[in-house]
Amino acid sequence: MNRSRVAAVTVVGACAAHGLLSIVLAASLLTRIDLAFFAVKVANVARAASGHAGSRTSPDSAWLRQFVSSGESGLERLGPPVIVLSTPPVAGAGELGPAGAPSLPAGARERILSEDAPLALGRGTTRVVTAPVKDADDWDIVAAVGVVVHPWRFLPAFVLLGLLIAIVSGTAALAALRRIAHHPGATARALLAVGASLLAGGSVGQGWALTMRLHAAQRLSGLAESAAGAPALPHASALAFPSPFAVALLHALVAAAAVAALLAAAWLASARRRPAEVRETVAAWGFLAPSLAHLLLFTGGPLVFALYLSVHRWDLLSEARPFVGLANYRELWRDALFLNALRNTAVYSLYVPITMVLALGAALALDQRLKGIRVLRAIVFMPYVASFVAIAIVWQWIFNFDFGLLNRGLALFHLPAVDWLGNPRTALIAVMIVSAWVQLGYQMIIFLAGLQGIPEELYEAARLDGAGAWQRFRRITLPLLRPVSGFVLITGVIWSFHAFTLVYMMTEGGPVHATDVIVYQIYQNAWEFRRMGYASAMSWVLFALLMGLTLVQWRLLNRQADHE
């Protein structure tokens, strides 16, 4: 198959996948929106019926039917058929309402009459949404009301929309590809842009339409709640309204994927690429795809959600999550404890270069062919794989003022005892010592691998030229270890900014906030104070700082490498 054909197949595939994904997404979201909407309505009717039940005994089925259809409840406006169950079953009344209602799955009756929450039962295109009717004391479930819901009834419109977008954008993109293959130029780029815009615009438009429907359903159910006088929002996640943020995010992801596929097709069609290069690139992306998907899902997703939270106020438990704009970020710069934590984190990260020097020394010392050298390497590496909690406890004892090992050692040299963890001047240094001890083995192993990758011939040639040990180290080892050093420095600094367990276990940020670091502040605000929005703002500041620092380090290292 030649490149043009592969590109054409890619375009058609991308557009078809986009159309299909749009339909599936719309179907699933419409189902959830409609089920949640009906669940709220039915729950309110059930609440109102509970108020009329009046006794602990089973209400009369006929009365319940009358209540449901009297117009007082508003349930009839949702459309027949309406289901009424009661316990015990009323002879002759039948468990289901008007003809046309689906039969309930096995065991559903018991479940409906035992669970204190609205339920959605059934599969396929028809669902039954039910809610329990309680006795006047809100104690025993005496009956249940429900409605049959066809949540996919809006689907045909969305199917047509998806197909239309796929066909128009696909045609434009195919025309663009033909031109790119033969006459790359402005027209081709314009056509490609039209195709990509249609795909992206289609997704955004669909997302917007669904969000509008979500808002309308929420508003209507809100009105129903206030009319019934008692909020009865279903809490079960299957019956909760989907988050508008999640709707927007899902559609943005679909749009991004479709546009990426179009760009990939254009790249494929470009005449300047050789087939071997194409195959190599496709294979590389194929290998990267699983980890990329993982990264997007488990890192990109939470990152975006944290950004969303950072402009909201949310205590995790309340359903209210008001938008506060940049208030959380503004508060950060007035928060003395956060600024102190920022400073402490910066100071704390200074242990990284010191550890690097020690680790390089250890690597040079252990880069020998001696008996038992592997055991020695394993011993140095061991702290890195040991439990941080155990390490923290052991070092608490070592640092103990009265009977700690360190002060006993100082006493041997007639030096005064130091209150390592109790003095604000030494507490952070103490934690840095432990971190250095933990990281030493890891950094040593990386340096060791780097050292063993340097060709022996270079050293032999240097020796023949009369270079001494220091010169060999300075002129050969250090320059050739630069990529390794860069890696160790960047990952070490990132790791140091994430310090938490040692601080949590050894000092809890004290004394007098001397060891308060950013991640500890984030933990405290998120989980102890339940200020998720504020903690998320802190996380984003940390992210921006780390990103900036990493870029600076990366540039500096590359610039030095270029000079040499």
Place this chain on the structure above:
Amino acid sequence: MTRPRAHARRASRAVARLRAPFVVVCLTAAVACRNAAPVVTLHLTSWQSPEENALDLPAIRAFEHDHPGVRVVNDPVTNQAEYREKVITSVASGAPPDVFLLDGIDVPSFVDAGVPLDLRPFAPRVGIELDAFYPSILAMFARDRRVYGFPKGFSPMVYYYNRQLFDRAGIPYPRDGWTRADFLRTARALTRDLDGDGTIDQWGTALDRHFYQWQAHIWSGGGDILSPDGRRASGWLDAPAAESTIRFLTDLPGTGGVAPRPNAFRAVSGTEQRLFYSGRLALYSSGHWLIPNIRRYLAQRRLTLGVVSYPRAEGHPVRTVLFASAWAVPANAPHRKLAVELAARLAGPDAQRSRLASGLELSAMPAVQQAYANADSLGLESAFVRQLAYGEAPWGARIARYREVEAQMFDVLDRVLIGRQDVHAVTGDVARRIDGILAR
């Protein structure tokens, strides 16, 4: 080529032989599943230790016996901080446990967020008489006549004293209502260099910087950290009454020299506890939860203890703080009736009686606690019950932002003790910070 074919034939014959029994097993399982009684699973969670959970088993088994088809799954998280995270995330995700243990200091924030169910209307239905609980303990879980938990147990903060050290020094045992002057005099007399090497081997008392340990000192000094409506700290934490208590406390390891250097770090190292267990500390403040750790030594008479109130400042009454927990049901529990019945069973007199064996806390029911105290040969239980007269709910049970306020309180002692800062400057600064938190 023949050997693989022979293997394949043998394998296919084996599969054919197994096919019939496999179908029979599948059909039997399907029929068994179809005929099995519908099982409702109730999830229960708490921060109780395995030993305490074992003491709850009889109540759970009796509940399951009375409710065929209902199974109770206990998912405890022993670490209290992690437990809180678990409950919060499960409630936030719409999948709460059916019954959970509610800490008294979480009541305001959980109630504000609408988490626990009001149990008062259901109490008579499940055989719980609310009058059977200590009123002050029940009040911690109540708001405007609504009750958000059936109390499980409680503990007042007290001072334990080592009788052997008092006897050895010929000093009379302290009595409830003793003053700070009495406390200091006693602590000084019991702070000793036993081997004459110039270092103190036995301390009179200890200072713990966790606020729950010194809240009762502030109250017994006639002060408080917040205004009665819980809206500001200025004018209270930086008032003379609270500041004199802070000076009194920080002097204990300082100029007083009757307490060892306080834990340098916030995390509990247990140093003071170990000193107390080993007879090198005479007076130690804690709750009833100390008992399970030392029960063995008490039974062997290797340690003989007494319990006394916090010392009071001259002219002010004794007060102490009560910590309690209760069994609660989330408002969105899927099996509300069963969950309320289970909570009632766990808070009922039988379960309270059974749980007393753990020694962790006092029963929330006076009748149960009194009977247990009467049978206690050590006299500790009666002393604990007496503290109830001085007890009050902690600030945590009254304001929603208590955890943030509590986190600031470390700074008060830290900055005075370690930073050598002026008490008034510190209290003024911390009070302003707390005002900001409460106004948010």
